[in-house]
Each structure stands twice: as C-alpha cells, then as structure tokens.
Amino acid sequence: MNNERLLKVLLQPVITEKTAGLGESSNQVVFKVLPGAEKREIKAAVEKLFGVEVLGVRVVNAKGKTRRTRTGLGKCSDWKKAYVRLAPGQDIDFTTV
Numbered sequence: 001m002n003n004e005r006l007l008k009v010l011l012q013p014v015i016t017e018k019t020a021g022l023g024e025s026s027n028q029v030v031f032k033v034l035p036g037a038e039k040r041e042i043k044a045a046v047e048k049l050f051g052v053e054v055l056g057v058r059v060v061n062a063k064g065k066t067r068r069t070r071t072g073l074g075k076c077s078d079w080k081k082a083y084v085r086l087a088p089g090q091d092i093d094f095t096t097v
Helices: 003-009 017-026 039-050
Strands: 010-013 028-033 054-062 066-069 072-075 079-086
Touching: 003 039, 010 039, 017 028, 028 039, 039 054, 039 079
Parallel strands: none
Antiparallel strands: 010 028, 028 079, 054 079, 066 072
C-alpha cells in the first residue's frame, strides 16, 4: 500500500467515556477515518504509525445529525469510525503524543 495514503487514513482518535471503557475492557481504540478507507488500510496505518499489533478492525458509518438553524434545516457531514482491537499487552497512549 502507498505510504502517503496510509498517513492520511487516520484523521483523529475518538476519545469519549464509551471509548475509554472499550479501551480498558477489551483493548480497543477508536479512530475517525477517511470515508473511503478500507479495513486493510486502517490496520496497516495503525500498525505503521503506532508500532502495535492489530488483531481486528470493525468499521461503522456514522450518519451526520440534522440541525435546525435560523434559516431552516442543516445537516452535518457523514463520517466513518473504526474500532481497532489491539493484541494483548499492546497499548496506544494519546496523552503523551
């Protein structure tokens, strides 16, 4: 796979209470990724950027919310979320980055 593409696949980590619980209980990390990203690309990008072993990747297409504005209805963009399961003993720490 193209190295430039792998560097652009991961947009940002999703850090919420729910994802923190997933990290503690089942050793998973959640990322916001490009809408056209595939599981193989996401796995390769995480392994290359963070130097960890990935066991599996699950992908969810999140629908953008509809918001009411002064001029009518508006819609936030749709986005893609990836749940990445790490091997036992592996960890990604976002507080030091």
